[in-house]
Amino acid sequence: xxxxxxxxxxxxxxxxxxxxxxxxxxxxxxxxxxxxxxxxxxxxxxxxxxxxxxxxxxxxxxxxxxxxxxxxxxxxxxxxxxxxxxxxxxxxxxxxxxxxxxxxxxxxxxxxxxxxxxxxxxxxxxxxxxxxxxxxxxxxxxxxxxxxxxxxxxxxxxxxxxxxxxxxxxxxxxxxxxxxxxxxxxxxxxxxxxxxxxxxxxxxxxxxxxxxxxxxxxxxxxxxxxxxxxxxxxxxxxxxxxxxxxxxxxxxxxxxxxxxxx
Numbered sequence: 615x616x617x618x619x620x621x622x623x624x625x626x627x628x629x630x631x632x633x634x635x636x637x638x639x640x641x642x643x644x645x646x647x648x649x650x651x652x653x654x655x656x657x658x659x660x661x662x663x664x665x666x667x668x669x670x671x672x673x674x675x676x677x678x679x680x681x682x683x684x685x686x687x688x689x690x691x692x693x694x695x696x697x698x699x700x701x702x703x704x705x706x707x708x709x710x711x712x713x714x715x716x717x718x719x720x721x722x723x724x725x726x727x728x729x730x731x732x733x734x735x736x737x738x739x740x741x742x743x744x745x746x747x748x749x750x751x752x753x754x755x756x757x758x759x760x761x762x763x764x765x766x767x768x769x770x771x772x773x774x775x776x777x778x779x780x781x782x783x784x785x786x787x788x789x790x791x792x793x794x795x796x797x798x799x800x801x802x803x804x805x806x807x808x809x810x811x812x813x814x815x816x817x818x819x820x821x822x823x824x825x826x827x828x829x830x831x832x833x834x835x836x837x838x839x840x841x842x843x844x845x846x847x848x849x850x851x852x853x854x855x856x857x858x859x860x861x862x863x864x865x866x867x868x869x870x871x872x873x874x875x876x
Contacts, residue, residue, distance in 0.1 A: 675820035683766035693739040696730035707843040710757035711745040715842045716783035721861030742833035751790030762822035774805040
């Protein structure tokens with residue numbers, strides 16, 4: 615974590631710049647789409663109006679009251695999974711739009727969950743949303759909001775939903791698939807019992823957006839350089855194989871964990 619107020623101020627400035635850049639991109643896209651709508655048809659203009667107002671809705675939600683999901687820890691900054699009294703901690707940083715995070719989750723997610731269930735370690739999930747600022751769009755933040763809604767239901771439903779999102783991840787990070795509320799709700803149908811009225815409301819109304827902003831800030835304040843970042847008791851494990859987004863094997867992952875927790 616940053617060790618000085620100066621570094622923390624710098625991190626806040628980076629986040630503010632990211633938000634402003636995303637807002638400028640959204641504004642430019644909105645102007646282009648509206649112009650096209652006027653030329654083409656009134657019906658299309660109606661669709662564009664919905665698109666253009668969405669960034670405003672997201673920004674307004676982010677400025678709302680802070681609601682922290684249940685089943686979180688460390689002042690709501692972490693979504694834990696596993697036995698609270700585990701001696702070891704597996705720390706996982708992910709951005710929902712990150713294809714390499716998807717590769718790691720698809721390849722290693724079941725192994726991590728199984729080992730946490732066995733008490734080998736407790737998993738602590740942290741979230742980044744920097745790809746929204748880098749690429750434009752809102753999929754990272756909306757997906758984290760939905761994951762917060764899942765965590766509020768139960769740790770088990772959070773884990774299942776995280777797996778479903780990454781199993782249905784778009785091939786390209788430029789595809790803002792998770793920016794669609796309908797998509798996030800449709801994918802939630804794959805998790806038995808997740809689509810409660812509270813979950814649906816939180817996803818549709820972006821209830822946890824202020825929390826999303828709070829947890830996202832930690833990515834900068836703790837100087838995490840990219841995602842996925844996975845550490846066992848603070849020691850980094852490289853989980854990607856170097857072959858595209860493919861992860862290392864579950865066997866190799868287990869070997870590395872065992873080496874560090876001896």
